[in-house]
Amino acid sequence: MQYMCLIYSAEEAGPQPGTPEYGPFMQGYQAFTNEMQQSGKMVHGDALQPISTATTVTLENGKREVTDGPFAETKETLGGYYLLECETLDDAIEQAAKIPSAKHGRIEIRPVVVWDN
Amino acid sequence: MLPPFKLEQTIAQVVREDWGRILASLVSSYKDWQLAEDVLQDAVEQAMTSWKEDGLPDAPAAWLLTTARRKAIDKCRKNARFSELLPELTRHSLLIQHSEDVGMENIFPDKRLELIFACCHPAIDQKTSVALTLRTLGGLSTEEIANAFIDQTKTMAQRLARAKNKITKAGIPFEVPDEQNLEERLSAVLAVIYLIFNEGYSASYGESSTRADLTDEAIRLARIVQQLLPQQTEVSGLLALLLLHDSRRSGRQDKSSDFISLEFQNRSRWDKAKIREGTNLLKITLAKQKLGVYQLQAAISALHSEAASWEDTDWAQINALYELLYSMHPSAVVRVNHAMAHSYAQNPTSALAMLETLAEDTSMQRYQPFYTARADLQYRCGHLEAAQKDFIRAIDLSKNSVQQSYLRDRLALIEQQLSDLQGGSPNN
Structure with missing residues (x-):
């Protein structure tokens, strides 16, 4: 099964760029990505630009409405994701708990829909 | 032949006793909780008519399982999953035909632990775990569960359906957790059983201060888990605790069903058989020297049971046990x-x-x-x-x-x- 691990955290939480903690923090991400690739669980993963770069679009009566900012203002925002191939939810929980941001944020685990033809 | 009312009682009893084990077996085969429950429910309904005509079969549980499996084949034929399930279904129908050669354990392996660990998975909200455990392992009807928790049957049915859907869609495994995770996962199972007991024992809502059906059900569930995991001291500790608590059931209410606190209870009304069973189990368990919170609470309860009166209670020791429990x-x-x-x-x-x-x-x-x-x-x-x-x-x-x-x-x-x-x- 494929599980989407959505990484949520407050942008000011955790190690910030330019601090001595940031290097080891990012190395943790590199190590996690390597581990997932080697174990064959890695499907895909990306980091997202900060929430200040977000744009939201919707259609109101057929008219495009574009707004600056995220869909909902929340303290914890989506900062990136891993799409993992895992046997069970327990396996997905175990992997997701190793994502470095789990220490100061949360990882939401969502199973991916498999479409029946 | 049994008169109809007697037959219905017997069927109800068989269903209550074996529901969990049969359902666990079906879920284990098909990995589809809703399908398993539907075909077992159909099999029970068929039993009502068949057994009335032909009398009770020699092995009612095996009859229900076989009938449920046939119904599963019928249902799966109608959808695309049949090809997927075919090998499993063939294996089972072969086993059913040759059941004398392969032994009961093979056609009917006990999967109740897998079932309860799935029901009490931390990814399922605890209140839902309680309902799901009572429905799947306890064999209570959705309506009975709804009544016990003062909920609408429809709301409860939706809650159960959502949970079964999540288990399937999110890939909650149907397995006993490995050594590394067992303790943590087991404590979630025990918490659910204890919650069921307390709901029956203290009945925070409603008129009767004891809803015996839920306390009995919790004890039955604790017994099942204890039989399947006899080395886990906290499981035995919980069972001992429930037995000791429950021994005071009839002492907690007076004739007008008013609540009586421990201090004023008539101790001769306590159930001595339950006290003996709880105390003996606790002694054996404490000797294994793997202490836990349920064993400590059982030990406190046992000290109350041993005291001839409120004044004779060994408060010094109870105080010390609470100190330890608090730590x-x-x-x-x-x-x-x-x-x-x-x-x-x-x-x-x-x-x-x-x-x-x-x-x-x-x-x-x-x-x-x-x-x-x-x-x-x-x-x-x-x-x-x-x-x-x-x-x-x-x-x-x-x-x-x-x-x-x-x-x-x-x-x-x-x-x-x-x-x-x-x-x-x-x-x-």
């Missing part, structure tokens, strides 16, 4: 009980001081036993007005009518004493 599980609830034990082992004044630190805890503001305990301690320290205030608050928070009437009696006594004091000294 393992520092909760406000344990602290309240610890303070009460301390008040008997030592004195109510220092016990009252133990509660003062808790008073700032916001979760205590709606916790009825805290106010009941503090009211009692205030009263015993001679602080009548403070006691009056706390009893009023406790009555306000209590949702149980028999408990409320007990608290009102105590409040009435204090108010009498207060008015006597005022009446006795008119010049003040």
Whole structure:
């Protein structure tokens, strides 16, 4: 099964760029990505630009409405994701708990829909 | 042949006894909770008509399982999953045909542990785990569960359907957790069983202060898990605790079904067989020297059971056990009980001081036993007005009518004493 691990955290939480903690923090991400690739669980993963770069679009009566900012203002925002191939939810929980941001944020685990033809 | 009413009773009994084991077996085969439940329900309905005509089969559980499996084949033929399930279904129909050669354990392996671990998975909300465990392992109907938790049957059915859907869609595994995770996962299972028991025992809603069906069901579930995991001391600890608590069931209510606190219970009404079973199990378990919170609570309960009267209770030892329990599980609830034990082992004044630190805890503001305990301690320290205030608050928070009437009696006594004091000294 494929599980989407959505990484949520407050942008000011955790190690910030330019601090001595940031290097080891990012190395943790590199190590996690390597581990997932080697174990064959890695499907895909990306980091997202900060929430200040977000744009939201919707259609109101057929008219495009574009707004600056995220869909909902929340303290914890989506900062990136891993799409993992895992046997069970327990396996997905175990992997997701190793994502470095789990220490100061949360990882939401969502199973991916498999479409029946 | 059995008369119809007797037959219906027998069928109901077979279904209650074996539902969990049959369902576990079906879920294990098909990995589809809804399908498993539907075909078992259909098989039960068929049993009602078939058994009325042909009499009870020699092995009713095996009959139900076989019939349910046939119904699963019928259902799966109609959808695309048939090809996927075919190897599994063929294997089972072969096993059913040759059941004498392969032995019962092969056609009917016990998968109840896998079932309860899935029901009580931390990814499922605890209230839902309770309902799901009662439905799947306990064989209670959705309506019975809804009644027990004062919920609409429809709401409960939706809750159960959502949970089964999540288990399938999110890939919650149908397996006993590995060594590394067993302890943590087991504690979630035990918490659910204890919650079911407490719901029946203290009945926070409704008119009867004991809903025997839920306490019996919790004991039955604890027995199942204990038989399947006999080396896990906390499982045995929980079973012992439930037996010891439950031994006092008939002592907790008087003829008019009013709640009687431990202090005033008629100890001759306690169930001695349950006390013996609980105490013996606890002794064997404590000897294994893997202590845990359920064993400690069972030990406290056993000391109450051993005491010939309230006055004869070994409060010093109970106080020490609460001290230990608090160190393992520092909760406000344990602290309240610890303070009460301390008040008997030592004195109510220092016990009252133990509660003062808790008073700032916001979760205590709606916790009825805290106010009941503090009211009692205030009263015993001679602080009548403070006691009056706390009893009023406790009555306000209590949702149980028999408990409320007990608290009102105590409040009435204090108010009498207060008015006597005022009446006795008119010049003040």
